[in-house]
Structure formats: structure tokens, C-alpha cells
Amino acid sequence: MLKPSKSPLPSIAIIIATVATTSFAELESKLDSLKQNYERAIARATAPITQTYVAELKKLKEAYLESGRTEDAVEAQRLIDAATGTTEAPLPTTLSEMTEAEFLRWLETVSIVETEGPFLITFSVRDGAVCSQRKDSAEPREHETASISHGSLLVPFTSTNATIQVGDDLTAAKVTYSAGGIYLAKVVPQSQ
Secondary structure (H helix, E strand, O other): OOOOOOOOHHHHHHHHHHHHHHHHHHHHHHHHHHHHHHHHHHHHHHHHHHHHHHHHHHHHHHHHHHOOOHHHHHHHHHHHHHHHOOOOOOOOOOHHHOOHHHHHHHHOOEEEEEOOOOOOOEEEEEOOEEEEEOOOOOOOEEEOOOEEEOOEEEEEOOOOEEEEEEOOOOOEEEEEEOOOOEEEEEEEEOOO
């Protein structure tokens, strides 16, 4: 059987530990409160600047879309997303439900791969630029004068133009060449 200690040291140690723990918790609470107040003050002070910036970016994006500058429109949207801290909403699952901006965003995530035809070309959009790559070629080709509209891409080649029409279910496309030939293509996730 243990006898109680007559020394006051264990009791003092318990009291000090309790006081130190309470003081530490209070300091943590004050620090958290200070951080939150600071972040709220910064948000209040910069909100009007951010709102003006985003409004001007939206106008610029619309002007880019109207003039067919899709690469610039995609970049403007990225800046809007970064300024607002928003994450991109899930894309609709059919072409008919998509806006043009959503179609542009969707194109950045997929490749359109011919399943028939002489060259089996893969088409993709990266950073707003339309690229093509023949199955027998190691290097993709960027098409600077390509244009994108809701549901379709017009891709100029040296001796022909390819018009790509994406199906409403977003799983297939039809590639029509101005020099002749209509080929089916599948839509696959873009490899990074």
C-alpha cells in the first residue's frame, strides 16, 4: 500500500501544468481570432478591386469569343477563376446543354481520334490552340488559323480543310475534309 507523499511538489506541478495548458489554449484561440480578423479585413479591402478586375476580364472574354480568339478567351476565363477562387463546375454531359465557353473548356480535356481514314489523325486543343497529329508522325502540328464554334472545329491543312462536328453525346465526332472524305472519330480523354 502506497502512502501519500508529504511533499507539496506533486501538487504544485499539477497546478503549473494546468495553468500552462490553459494559457497555451487561450493564446492559440487569440492567435486564430487574430488571423481570421486579418483575413476578413484584407478580403473587405480588396473586394472592390477584385470585382472591377473580374468584370473587366468578363467583358474582355466576351470580346475575344465574338472575334473568334478562343485561346485568349480561355486564358481570360482562367484569370477570372484565379481571381474569384472558384473551382470549375462540372461540365454538362451533352453538347446541347453546353454553352460555347463550356464547349471550349471541354475540348481542353479530350482528344478527337479518327477511327477510319488514311492518316488516323488525332485532334486536340491545348491552351486554346488546335493541334493535329497523324498516327505515323511523332510531332503534333499546331493550326494557328483554326477556328472553334459551339460543337465544331474548322482545321485548315495545306491542301484541305477539316470540319469536325462533335456528336451531342460527346463520345463521337464526324470529320469532313473539303478535298473529299468523311471519317468517323471517337472522343477520348486527353493524355497529359
